[in-house]
Amino acid sequence: MPELPEVETVVRGLGKLLPRQTIKTVEVLSAKSFLKATGLTEKPAAIEGLKIRSLSRRGKGIIIHLTRDYCLLIHLKMTGQLVYIEKDAKKRLNYGHPDANFLESMPSSHTRVFLRLTNGVLYFNDQRRFGYVKLTREELLDSDPFIKRLGIEPLSLEFNSKFLAGLARRRARSNIKATLLDQSGVVGVGNIYADEALFDAKVQPTRLGDSLSPTEITRLTKSVKKVIALGIKYSGTSLTHYKTGEGAQGKMQNHLKVYGRTGLPCTVCKTPIKKIRTAGRGTHYCPSCQK
């Protein structure tokens, strides 16, 4: 579910609320959802008494840095949520508001792990159990099997048209959409933002890497940066599961041009948006604007 803008929103939000708090207790309701880095034998309770120092993000992964060089690497995958509820917050909720209803339902049947902190509770919910909370250590992060495969950040200076041209050349016979989704190249782009970026760049998702002109590569590079930045600006896309760290809805769903708009008129040319299957995923595009 969450792509870079959603994960970044959660990290920024919780990064203001959690640091300096102590982990009082750890509750693991689904053993499958709590992993340990290879070599670590500690039980979940080993982090009880430690403090949260800071939060950071690597690709679509969330890292909660703890004292004594421990950390939690959290991946939300498709349906994960990481939501903090301050003590007594429920009393202050505006009854009937969708965010209030959601917060009131915590812990829910999908809560897999939760941490009782000094001033509140941090819930990890995950309907499909694809995601995880992994106990690890600072010195083990770079060799983590997930982290070590990650490529570069889309909003960084290293991600430029030269870099994307190189990626497309290396994956000459792959769909450009598959290349955007591959986290070993550029990180953080998922199904929504890939479709949105390709629409913005006026490039068909099924175009092969070696068929893109330099102009198209340049456009697509800018479009990736543009839609990712827009997603962050609007606190992410809430379609079904995604919530911010405070349990609120994102707003980017109101600004999507093609994703989830099958059959609706293109915002530019009114041609109905088409949905196909590419790279194993539902893919939305305008057959007229995108060449």
Added chain:
DNA sequence: TGCCCCCTGCAG
């Protein structure tokens, strides 16, 4: 470099 799969729930 593509596919199947992990798992659960919802819409058609």
Added chain:
DNA sequence: CTGCAGGGGGCA
């Protein structure tokens, strides 16, 4: 009931 869902690991 089948198919599909913001991800990505493991396997040809």
